Amino acid sequence: MAAWEERLSTEFNMLNNWIKVSRVICDKRVPVKLKGKVNKSVVRPAMTYGLEIAPLRKVEERKLDVAEMKMLRWMVGVTKMDCIRNNYIRGSLKVTEISKNVQESRLRFMGHLLKETKIMWEDRQWRWK
Template structure:
């Protein structure tokens, strides 16, 4: 399974390189970069892992690879010491492991999964420069 995860990460980087002209351009707004990332890079990163059992170490690898992409996209380095939540909030992005879990729940037709989806809350972080993490609740996500 580790080979599949490594292959998916490599596919994500390949797609990231294809759109790096848009993603790395400082004149493009961060939200638009996030939309391009969601449309091009994330599907390549997550494809076919919805049904695969992943270890915690493999989930961490995927999350780390995507955070490297997002940091580069926003123009932030590790040295700037900005938390991942702020970067994800600026781009309006959720961890790949959460997306995989959500798609697993959506795929199963059991009443238990629909119960979990009705109580699922999405968080959105207000801004990148904010010194305090401000979170506002949005309505529950329901997939039919």
């Protein structure tokens, strides 16, 4: 298979997967709690992939929060004109701010690094003896 055919097939699969997910997200008959679970398990990991080690400025964190809030409003079927607070929308979907999630994943990653360096250091000390 040629390279362009592979790329086209992967792009088609990604589009097909997004169509499947958007059917759940956009449907008004689907309960809000289920939409929140889909957001936590599909959308949020896609948005935060690789952010454990990438440096983010406050402006970029804010942009992530705004993009997530737009998606959440879209999922619930609320517009800015409805004047519903972000905290209420997040509470109904049972999700937290994405910047808090990124911060937690960074701390978790740092813990893994510290644990690994401690193991490596203890291994070196054992070899020297």
